[in-house]
Amino acid sequence: MYLKHLRPYQLAAAVAQGHPLLVPAGCIETHGPHMAIGHDTLIVEEICDRVAVRTPCVIAPSFDYGPTGYALGGPADGTIDPDYDAFGRLVKSILRNFLEMGFRKTYVIIMHQGMGGPLALAFSKAAAELAFEQVLAAGHPRGWWGDRDALERASSWGGRIEVQPMILPQASPPAGGDHAGYNETSFLMAARPELVEQDRLGDAPPWYCQQDEAKNSYTANAAHGRAMIAAVVEAWVAKIDEER
Numbered sequence: 001m002y003l004k005h006l007r008p009y010q011l012a013a014a015v016a017q018g019h020p021l022l023v024p025a026g027c028i029e030t031h032g033p034h035m036a037i038g039h040d041t042l043i044v045e046e047i048c049d050r051v052a053v054r055t056p057c058v059i060a061p062s063f064d065y066g067p068t069g070y071a072l073g074g075p076a077d078g079t080i081d082p083d084y085d086a087f088g089r090l091v092k093s094i095l096r097n098f099l100e101m102g103f104r105k106t107y108v109i110i111m112h113q114g115m116g117g118p119l120a121l122a123f124s125k126a127a128a129e130l131a132f133e134q135v136l137a138a139g140h141p142r143g144w145w146g147d148r149d150a151l152e153r154a155s156s157w158g159g160r161i162e163v164q165p166m167i168l169p170q171a172s173p174p175a176g177g178d179h180a181g182y183n184e185t186s187f188l189m190a191a192r193p194e195l196v197e198q199d200r201l202g203d204a205p206p207w208y209c210q211q212d213e214a215k216n217s218y219t220a221n222a223a224h225g226r227a228m229i230a231a232v233v234e235a236w237v238a239k240i241d242e243e244r
Helices: 008-016 037-053 084-101 118-137 148-160 182-191 223-244
Strands: 021-025 106-112 161-165
Touching: 008 118, 021 037, 021 084, 021 118, 037 106, 037 182, 037 223, 084 106, 084 118, 084 161, 106 118, 118 148, 118 161, 182 223
Parallel strands: 021 106, 106 161
Antiparallel strands: none
């Protein structure tokens, strides 16, 4: 189920049945001469789609324009880097709305720069702030930490938004990360083969395409991509079902 496709009664039913909300989060960033610049978001969307086939979930519209720091190119290369403060405010406002919709659990699934990068940190910071703010909004006074009811509320609200990497530990190996190298190229070859053109690599691709002599953008393959996708989906389905 896609959030933007739901009618109000369908949204109410999904919330009442305890279906979690999956939020794909990625970026628009150059991924070498051979792959789509939306790679990171595309892969998370594919994972969310496949997870939702296995276990009931609602999929939110993606966060496409995540921070990049122009680490691997600028706008001329297809990379976008939003203002970090503005992005953080947007993230927090949208997460607040997800809470108000009533979703018991929202999983923000990150596929970009790891959990220490600005993208994941923006979501983690917003989730933490909302958890504390909701306690005060519920009428508890300042100094509420010793109030058992308030603590339970904070724990409940804090646990409703979870920010996680797309590749959970249980999926690695075979799943792994890099930038437009063996793993990411294989991911997209398996998920969206029409968006990969390995013959565009040429003789002098960017350094990140050839970091390993044996496993690189040239040797990436759909079979490896399918194995990684299967492992990632399996890990997410198990996690969601366990935490329902």
